[in-house]
Amino acid sequence: MARLASVLTMGGMMSVAVVVMVKTMPAAAQGVAPPGATSCSGCHGPGVSDAAVPPLHGRPSEEIVAAMQEYRNGRRPATVMDRVAKGFTDEETRAIASWLSQQP
Amino acid sequence: MSLAFTRRALLKTAAAGAAAAALSRRTAAQASGRVVVVGGGFGGATCARELKRKGLAVTLVEANAVYTACPFSNAVLAGLRPIETQQFNLDAVEKEGIAIIRQRAVRADPQARRVVLEDGSSQDYDRLVLSPGIDIRFDALPGYDEAAAGTMPHAWKAGEQTILLRRQLEAMDDGGTFVMVAPANPFRCPPGPYERASLIAHYFKTHKPRSKLLILDAKDSFSKQRLFQAAWQELYPGMIEWVSLSSGGKVIEVDAKTRTLVTDFGRHTGDVVNVIPPQRAGQIAQAGGAADRTGWCPIDPVTFESRLQPNVHVIGDASIAGGMPKSAFSANAQGKVCAAAVASLLRGEAPAEPKLINTCYSLVAPDYGISVAGVYNPRNGVLTDVEGAGGTSPVSAPPSFRAQEAVYAEAWFQTIAREVYG
Known part of the structure; x- marks a missing residue:
């Protein structure tokens, strides 16, 4: 339970950060989505600060890369993201994270 | 309308x-x-x-x-x-x-x-x-035409059919039998029949505890099978019987008037019958x-x-x-x-060249969720599972893990509905 609580708290904190980011982000920054990137919003919908699953749009790229690496090597508790993260290489993850960070 | x-x-x-x-x-x-x-x-x-x-x-x-x-x-x-x-x-x-x-x-x-x-x-x-x-293929299972769906709903396209099957379940007496006919692959929502059986078992357990469920299946295995079966044993012991293809589960004909399902090995009837036909x-x-x-x-x-x-x-x-x-x-x-x-x-x-993700949550009970995920890319002209990724929730996990996946299931539905229709 402690494990889950930590995940949830982290999700909550990041959501607050995202709300701030969204307001300062230029609206036009989009670009072509790298492979895999558009699937994320199926669960990680943008713009809802109290969502159980944290939004990723506008979140710092390096945070997403670090989280995915930790999901892959099992250092970060997960229900499903460990299984998803293993489907992407470091290079693919960096491209996805960079694109997500630029989304409004 | x-x-x-x-x-x-x-x-x-x-x-x-x-x-x-x-x-x-x-x-x-x-x-x-x-x-x-x-x-x-x-x-x-x-x-x-x-x-x-x-x-x-x-x-x-x-x-x-x-x-x-x-x-x-x-x-x-x-x-x-x-x-x-x-x-x-x-x-x-x-x-x-x-x-x-x-x-x-x-x-x-x-x-x-x-x-x-x-x-x-x-x-x-x-x-x-x-x-x-x-x-729905109304020409595939002898006896199961559009009229039969009014007696034995498929409820595999949500709407009127969902409401009809719900009413039948509500009207069923405690101690009754619900029978589901599950199709061969491929069909919409592979874990869906088993999630349905789970949640109907939950309804029976809380409202009609002497009732039973029988699943007649045209397959020998199904999505998230180990997780479902372990959960059934834990949450609904003795309530759900699954009859596989090789145990005689394949239904070859139905009679809507008597709610009878015919297999190569015998006949079954139910108080409420849900036929999920070929599609x-x-x-x-x-x-x-x-x-x-x-x-x-x-x-x-x-x-x-x-x-x-x-x-x-x-x-x-x-x-x-x-x-x-x-x-x-x-x-x-x-x-x-x-x-x-x-x-x-x-x-x-x-x-x-794309890469795609799928995540499917199923509820076994309101606070008990399980999932299967996969990552796919084109290989030899076919969308193929990326090796080493995906799979189901762990077979053994604490109740907090199942509860968290139930929360994520609901969150997923809210998110996708907002992205598509909001």
């Missing part, structure tokens, strides 16, 4: 027709970029919005004014949520500038690049995206020549373009998407990838 509703739909059709005519004139000047999407479900509505955001002129053809979503409709059957929470309309899609035609598409002519609608009018396109979902790609895919002998649509895994018809793309349940299951999550992910590919093709560029 009420009269007022129909009138409103007609008025909107007239408005959409005018909008579509305006779009035609504009795209004629641009000489390209006209896309017609058929089907306003999770795949089609997603794809239409993505195409529009890429600057293309998009027309969405969808006959139903209200879309009733299948994911979570098993919770409606179990009395855990009202059907209204499953219902969405295309108002937000229309506001985005997409012309909506509230009619059925009856035919496609890929040579002329034209879709014919039920009133005889037609829509020209540069690219056509079909997202018609499934049709195929929706009618327009058949009429447009995009479906093969299996009834489903072979596609190029990079662009979702039909292997059978040029300039026609097929996404969602209707497509043969290799390792990707027929799920709303898959349809949504495919809708976005297909939109990107269509935009590239219309610009004369080579579409990028």
Whole structure:
């Protein structure tokens, strides 16, 4: 339970950060989505600060890369993201994270 | 459907027709970029919005004014949520500038690049995206025709059928038997029958505890099987009996009048009978020549373009998407990838090789969720599971883990509904 609580708290904190980011982000920054990137919003919908699953749009790229690496090597508790993260290489993850960070 | 509703739909059709005519004139000047999407479900509505955001002129053809979503409709059957929470309309899609035609598409002519609608009018396109979902095959299981579905509902297209099956479950006496007929692969929502059995077992346990469930299956294994069966033993001991294909589970004939199910080994009757029959790609895919002998649509895994018809793309349940299951999550992910590919093709560029994710949650009880996930990319012309990724929730996990996945299941539904219809 402690494990889950930590995940949830982290999700909550990041959501607050995202709300701030969204307001300062230029609206036009989009670009072509790298492979895999558009699937994320199926669960990680943008713009809802109290969502159980944290939004990723506008979140710092390096945070997403670090989280995915930790999901892959099992250092970060997960229900499903460990299984998803293993489907992407470091290079693919960096491209996805960079694109997500630029989304409004 | 009420009269007022129909009138409103007609008025909107007239408005959409005018909008579509305006779009035609504009795209004629641009000489390209006209896309017609058929089907306003999770795949089609997603794809239409993505195409529009890429600057293309998009027309969405969808006959139903209200879309009733299948994911979570098993919770409606179990009395855990009202059907209204499953219902969405295309108002937000229309506001985005997409012309909506509230009619059925009856035919496609890929040579002329034209879709014919039920009133005889037609829509020209540069690219056509079909997202018609499934049709029930009323010719596949002897005795199971449309009339039989009024007695033994399939409830595999959410809406009236869901309400009918719910009413039957409510009316059933404690101590009754619910029988489900589960189909062979492939079919919409592979874990769906077993989630349904789980949630109906939950309803029985809490309201009609002497009742039983029997699943007659045309398969020897099913999605998330170990997780479901372990959970049934834990939560609903002795309530659910699953009869596999090799144990005589395949139903070869039904009699709706007596609610009798015939197998090679005997006959079964139930107080409530749910027949989930064989399925195929929706009618327009058949009429447009995009479906093969299996009834489903072979596609190029990079662009979702039909292997059978040029300039026609097929996404969602209707497509043969290799390792990707027929799920709303898959349809949504495919809708976005297909939109990107269509935009590239219309610009004369080579579409990028995609990667797609699917995550399917199932509820075994309101606070007990399980999932299967996968990551897919094209390999040898087929969407293939990326090795080392994906799989199901762990077979052994603490209750907090199951509770968390139940929370994520609900969160997923809210998120995807907002992305597609919000």
